[in-house]
Amino acid sequence: MNTALRRRRLGIWAQVAVLAVICVVWIYPLLWIVSASLKDSLGVFSGGLGLLPGSPHFENYARAWQDADFGLYTVNSVIVTLGTVVLVVLRCALAGYVIARREFIGKRVVVGVLVATLFAPGGLTIIPVVELSDLLGLLNSRTGIILALAGGGHVAAVLLYAGYFNRIPRELEEAAIMDGAGFLRTFFRVVLPLAGPVTATVSVMTFLAAWNNFLLPLVFTFSRPDLRTLSVGMLAFRGTNSTDWSGLAAAGTISLVPLLLVFLALQRYFVEGVAGAVKS
Amino acid sequence: MSTMTRKAPAGGRLVPARRRGLAARIWAERWSYVFLLPTVVLFGMYTIWPIVSGLYYSLLDWNGLGAERPFIGLANYREAFGDPLFWKSLGVTLLIIAVTVPLRVALSLLVALVLNNPRLPLAKLFRTALFVPVVTTTAIIGVVMGFIFDPAGGPVNQLLLDLGIVDQPVDFLGDPATSLWTVMGVHMWKWFGITLVYWLAALQTIPVTVYEAARTDGAGGWAALRYVTLPMLKPFLIIIALLTAIETMQIFDLVLTMTNGGPFFSTLTTEVYIYQQAFAGTTPRLGYGAALGVLFGVFTLVFAAIQAVGLRYANRVRSSS
Structure with missing residues (x-):
């Protein structure tokens, strides 16, 4: 083996070693949360950097799940997230399809407005959204949270669908119409099933945004603690039990684990969704 | 489009x-x-x-409670321009951007170049590990980081004490001298992976044949990087810096849960200040909050436009010289 090649091999493994150390440090805080959730209160303070609990204390989970209502918050988060994902996928696919495929009066206006608001700062519309929801009786309800999460923005998802539908050969739709399928049937039976990869990307990105959203469920549940989602519940838990570290760690683990599992299973679509922002 | x-x-x-x-x-x-x-x-x-x-x-004097909301014209805006806390919050937001965005963009490019090497073992695993914080819930991370940086028993202080780096625990989030830097550090950690994936996506757009051609021309690793990869990444620098900066302006969740803008307003970002004015005060001031929101929205757009124009100009100067 010549020395140049050997030096390059060595260089590669040096890079691997450095990256490995960085990555361990990187995920250490997440491992610490899980570890702290299994220690007793004293163990969290005195344990220092050690991750292994002496004997696991699962009662932290019972405390978080029942006493701190994280069971309820989990249900709320699941309902809000699923509702938002379904609504976003449906409305964005429908809009993307007609924008890509149909010529109708007002199309330019619709596309123009969508694109123009792509860069409007999102978080600052919260005051009027609260006011409008209050007027419509949606302020203290999960439906209100879902509508607000699914209603604003998501322009990128519409454009993603439109771009994809543009590339589907027209012969497929024409064949469906020849077979006597109407507009609706053509879309739901032929076109939408073809957009599986886009639906997957839009679903995981929406899932992430909805599950992690904080400000909206926070201001929507000021007077209804029973409707809090996990992220809002965490802040409330610290407000009432700031010394219960192991309980808080258990609550944090309850909220983060489903998210990480979904991420690891569907990582490809997360990465594609994020990367899409650059490529377009 | x-x-x-x-x-x-x-x-x-x-x-x-x-x-x-x-x-x-x-x-x-x-x-x-x-x-x-x-x-x-x-x-x-x-x-x-x-x-x-x-x-x-934003033109109303409105506390959000009663139906009474008199029209006061531009008084909210006049107040905002004379409000030291509003200016302070803009300064904090800008400082966060000025420090974290260049660091994040540069460091993640470095890591992306290493990870993009097809001969690097475990590259996928490393990418996943660095991306994991991105998917976590910011509000949860903010609460948990309060413990991780706690002066009494938090793991970071334990480590610093054990290694003898400090004699006394550092009150990272309770001391105005360190709180903002701690928030920035956590923010960098949380979102580093997303900028990394941006760069990896940009690197994917460079066809393998370009590298092969460079190699036939006798370009080694560094020459290929200097004369092929980096020039081809240049157009992506604008968009990636812009995306990273705009994301950084929305640092609300992390700051609210980690420090709530304190101590002594040291981490008061504009979004947190708006939230406090509109929702968290003893008397909510929705009209004033809305005015601050409009100003911050304009500020965001202007900032993004300046950045885009500036970067494009810098690129043109560099490529013409």
């Missing part, structure tokens, strides 16, 4: 192209309007209307 606004060439095949009246043409495309309805209604309610009414609310 141009492909979507362009007239679909085969559209006429589905519906025979004939000269028709306006009503008939709309009727023929009735399903198109039905399909657009959910988006138009929801988008109108939750994006368009808030922008328009936010402008109107």
